[in-house]
Amino acid sequence: MSREKEIIDDKKYNKLIVVLSVLIPIVVAILFGVKIPNVEPLTFLPPIYASINGVTALVLMFAVFQIKKGNRATHEKLMKFAIMLSVSFLAMYVAYHMTSDSTKFGGEGAIKYIYYFILLTHILLSIIVIPFVLITYVRAITNNIEKHKKIAKITFPLWLYVAITGVIVYIMISPYY
Template identity: 75%
Template sequence: MNNQDPILDDKKYNKLIVVLSIVIPIIVAALFSVRIPNVEPLSFLPPIYATINGLTAVILVIAVIAIKKKNRVLHENLMTTAIWCSALFLLMYMAYHMTSDSTKFGGEGFIKYVYYFILLTHIVLSIAVVPFVLITYARAITNNFEKHKKIARITFPLWLYVAVTGVIVYIMISPYY
């Protein structure tokens, strides 16, 4: 248990959260233009990272159920696992795009608009959720639980949406790989 004022403690993470919230999307965007020469495309990765997205969604739901049942240790372990799953997803996603050309969606008509709507909201919210996850986590590890609960009510649906739509995007584009 931390004996210091939790509000002071979670503020010490603010600079790191800001830096990571800016740097992660910039690196991901920059790496889209990077191709590793003479490397076999990692075409086996999309179903793996889509599965990790699905697993993240399941973990998030179970973690919320755990905390509602007052099982804090399970909740903490699940949330840490969800963060690691998201980080692993991101690494695989970047590795795939550094070795492979982007796949074009081949659907036509209304489904094309549905796909691009889901993809666009997924991308925008995947950027937006980074600071929310980091702030929520910082407030938890510094025992600032009142503020943690408040922001977790926003973080959870955003993160869940990103995880679920990641799977949907994969399912919709998979016939065109």
């Protein structure tokens, strides 16, 4: 299929975007409260999903670099990979919390407030970024490139912040596992 394919109306995806944007955080919240009894805790997962966050951040930056060089095909592949990484992170994060108790942050003083600020903004923006990623992706696959570029300028820093702060949260809490 030609790169210069016709622009497809992206409005048909709006309902799906809304459903996923609402459903994903609700399902994660519900599953976060579910504990699977008599299952070995998946305590090996946090460093893996933190690393996935780090790789996601690198992939996002490399994808932006590629599109600025005009390499659309590589950009596309990298963005699909970033989405797959984020879905993998989410699956592992939920699996960990379904089999393990949450780890309490043990730091005191100013570092405690810094940790909770980073954690809170990470969680809130990880919810907020979902519709942005979906809309940005749909605008790309429907070839609405001008609209894609416009929203990507918002999506990129949000998603990058979520990926980087995921690593920071892990580093800060890792001594308390």
